[in-house]
Amino acid sequence: xxxxxxxxxxxxxxxxxxxxxxxxxxxxxxxxxxxxxxxxxxxxxxxxxxxxxxxxxxxxxxxxxxxxxxxxxxxxxxxxxxxxxxxxxxxxxxxxxxxxxxxxxxxxxxxxxxxxxxxxxxxxxxxxxxxxxxxxxxxxxxxxxxxxxxxxxxxxxxxxxxxxx
Amino acid sequence: xxxxxxxxxxxxxxxxxxxxxxxxxxxxxxxxxxxxxxxxxxxxxxxxxxxxxxxxxxxxxxxxxxxxxxxxxxxxxxxxxxxxxxxxxxxxxxxxxxxx
Numbered sequence: 001x002x003x004x005x006x007x008x009x010x011x012x013x014x015x016x017x018x019x020x021x022x023x024x025x026x027x028x029x030x031x032x033x034x035x036x037x038x039x040x041x042x043x044x045x046x047x048x049x050x051x052x053x054x055x056x057x058x059x060x061x062x063x064x065x066x067x068x069x070x071x072x073x074x075x076x077x078x079x080x081x082x083x084x085x086x087x088x089x090x091x092x093x094x095x096x097x098x099x100x101x102x103x104x105x106x107x108x109x110x111x112x113x114x115x116x117x118x119x120x121x122x123x124x125x126x127x128x129x130x131x132x133x134x135x136x137x138x139x140x141x142x143x144x145x146x147x148x149x150x151x152x153x154x155x156x157x158x159x160x161x162x163x164x165x
Numbered sequence: 166x167x168x169x170x171x172x173x174x175x176x177x178x179x180x181x182x183x184x185x186x187x188x189x190x191x192x193x194x195x196x197x198x199x200x201x202x203x204x205x206x207x208x209x210x211x212x213x214x215x216x217x218x219x220x221x222x223x224x225x226x227x228x229x230x231x232x233x234x235x236x237x238x239x240x241x242x243x244x245x246x247x248x249x250x251x252x253x254x255x256x257x258x259x260x261x262x263x264x265x
Contacts (some may be wrong), residue, residue: 004168005167005168005171008168008171008172009171012171012172012175015175015179016175016178016179016182019178019179019182019183019186019202020182022182022186022195022198022199022202023182023185023186023189023190023199028192028194028195028198028255031194031195031198032194032198035198035201035202038179038202038205039205042205042208042209045168045172045175045209046209046212048168049168049169049172049212049213049216050216051212051215051216051224051227053224054212054224054227054228057228057231058208058231061231061235062201062205062231062234062235065235066201066234066235066238069238069239069242070194070197070198070201070238070242073194073242073245073246074194076246077194077245077246077249077255079192079194079255092189095188095189096185096189099181099184099185099188100181102181102184103177103178103180103181103182106177106180106181107174107177107178110173110174110177110210111170111173111174126221126224130221131221131224131225134221134222134225135225135228139225142229146229146232146233149232149233149236150232150235150236152236153235153236153237153239153240154239156239156240156243157239157240157242157243158243159243160240160243160244160246160247161242161243161246161247163250
């Protein structure tokens with residue numbers, strides 16, 4: 001039981017607790033805050049897995065920009081508690097066990113997976129230098145495409161949210 | 166490294182919980198947040214498998230997933246804004262104009 005494993009279990013418990021809280025809560029702002037808890041716990045797990053730049057990007061972009069967008073929208077739309085509308089009984093009684101079975105099968109299959117042919121070598125560092133060397137040489141084309149994607153998303157969001165359509 | 170193997174199982178659990186929230190919640194914004202939870206679970210599995218197979222491509226792909234999630238969240242929020250303005254409700258069972 002190394003320190004890493006203990007730390008991982010603490011962070012994993014925090015992530016699962018946040019995810020369960022997201023589903024259980026009725027007011028969307030509580031769900032948003034639980035999702036932020038999940039994202040910060042995942043950033044800690046990325047650090048444990050050696051992905052240092054990714055942990056920082058997760059905090060800055062995901063928890064710091066996307067979740068702030070969510071919170072602003074909840075505030076802007078004055079979202080209140082969820083109302084109780086009629087939901088299909090069949091969906092609840094069939095769907096919930098099916099979701100549990102799906103998760104269990106997925107987890108069991110992944111755990112039983114045979115490791116593929118491993119490249120010989122030491123641990124790969126997830127530092128900024130190594131990651132950006134890969135990103136800007138081999139994967140520069142998808143990188144430029146994502147920049148165009150962001151531009152299109154900005155234009156789309158501005159046009160779609162206009163009041164006088 | 167056992168942490169990576171446990172992380173894959175954690176990603177399956179988070180994905181299942183995100184799918185549960187996606188199906189059972191009635192507020193559009195909460196459904197969107199369940200989608201983000203599923204995307205986060207997939208990110209975690211990318212990083213974990215990259216660690217297990219000694220590939221750095223796992224982390225590179227997570228960058229692209231984060232960018233796509235950000236773009237999708239922005240456009241989705243704009244659409245939700247318009248829908249909420251027109252239907253005055255965030256309950257997607259009230260958005261049934263296309264129904265018979």
